[in-house]
Amino acid sequence: LNELEKRKVVEHNALIQSVAKMQKTALKMFELAVSCIDTENLPENNTVYLSKKELFSFFEVSSSSKHSQFKEAIEIMQKQAYFKIKSNKKLGIEYESIVPIPYVKWNDYNDEVTIQFSEHIMPYLINLKSEFTQYKISELQKLNSKYSIILYRWLSMNYNQYEHYSNKGGRRAEQVESYRNPSISVKELRTITDTVNEYKEIYDFEKRVLKNAIEEINAHTSFNVSYEKIKKGRSIDSIVFHIEKKRKADDNSYKLEDQAYIEDKKAKEETEKDLYTEAMQSPYTKLLSENMLLFPNDFMDIKTMAGLQKNVYPLYDELKELKGLNGVKDHLSYVSSKQETYSKRNITKYLKKAIEQYLPTVKRQDL
Known part of the structure; x- marks a missing residue:
């Protein structure tokens, strides 16, 4: 299998x-x-x-x-x-x-x-x-009733959206939560389970269609589902489901191909490219190069340059506000003179640490 x-x-x-x-x-x-x-x-x-x-x-x-x-x-x-x-x-x-x-x-x-x-x-x-x-x-293999299969597909549809928007954003928090706690009217539920003319009594409908299906889904799929009945007046108007995902030890397997994950990754790559472009146009890149803190290989590396643009250059902006561009130049020539102590592997981390340690002193002097 x-x-x-x-x-x-x-x-x-x-x-x-x-x-x-x-x-x-x-x-x-x-x-x-x-x-x-x-x-x-x-x-x-x-x-x-x-x-x-x-x-x-x-x-x-x-x-x-x-x-x-x-x-x-x-x-x-x-x-x-x-x-x-x-x-x-x-x-x-x-x-x-x-x-x-x-x-x-x-x-x-x-x-x-x-x-x-x-x-x-x-x-x-x-x-x-x-x-x-x-x-x-x-997931469907052990489901033995038609209602379980239909309900499982419907619950998956909602939970997929919950995962998608949790990862990607673009929905209000309560809306995202509502995908994990989806509500459906009894009328609509009867329609999709094709029981409009069957199990007329709600008690009967609940027992035959709902309870059995939820028991099967909880026993045989990766969902744990519970539900509550919502009344309107004296009759039950709708059902709210609560979906939890069972966590398996090896539950990473499907995450990788998950649509939300793929889109998330794409978005990250797009952002990285934009940051890289900005970094290549930044005066700080030129200064780092002049101070032998960046080399041709670094310029070829999207991750390195994007990292500098995102995490280091804003701090240089702060220093520039306080001390002007010359202040940044002085800082970099000092860092350059000390640079044998850092491991060439992660220049971004090294430069970030250096400026983070230096800025507070400048701010204190400024006060």
Whole structure:
């Protein structure tokens, strides 16, 4: 199952909030197929290949008699399973019904199952720039009810946004918190779990749909979830979920590819480039070079120059305010004369320490 451990499902949020008109097996099969899409190298003809071995291990099917049941399940999925996707268009709300997997080829003589996605579902699975959710396919493996899967996807959608905005900023604190404690009306929850006409009594709905799903999610995924019922008048109007992430010892594994992390890294690199450009134009860079405190190799190093611009040059500005540019020059020629004591490896750290020790004395003299 190591192969499965690495694979992710990436879906547009509209698909996660859609109504899955299908049974548990079909929904799980769809999710497994989605995890085979490599978003870097898009599948030709919208086709992915699954191995039966992987299929059976994912569904924990062992005996050969079950294989035929399985084939039936796949056929049912093809003919009957569809998503009802709601989108807000300019003219109002629009619904699409999409049979996600119209073609499956399965044979008895080899291990391969060919799955072709509908062209209509593809926009919800590829080229997603924003408003998408991702999670590991292995998270769904042990979920045994359709409601657990639907709810897990919805909770992931919210928690992904919580992680994204916690790392990236751009939302007020209480808004970020609300992604970790998302609220949904009972009406909407009935819609996405496709139980509008079932379990009419809220007591029944809670027991069959909510409680069981939350128990499964807590037992088998990386979430710990609790919920509270919010009343309006005498009836229960909405549910607020509280999502915590279980921390595993090796929980660094997925963090690296996390969208928020990637974007964060990009932003840092952009900032670094800007700082580097500023540093190369700064008069302080010229002074450091004249005092043999910077060398050609340093100029080539984005990190070093960005570090100076961010952490050292503002302190030189302070000194300049107090003593003029000549004061900075004097400081640097003094540092230069002492410089054999520092390790050439981290010039930024060395210069920062020197100016930090020197500034207070200048300020005292100034008083």
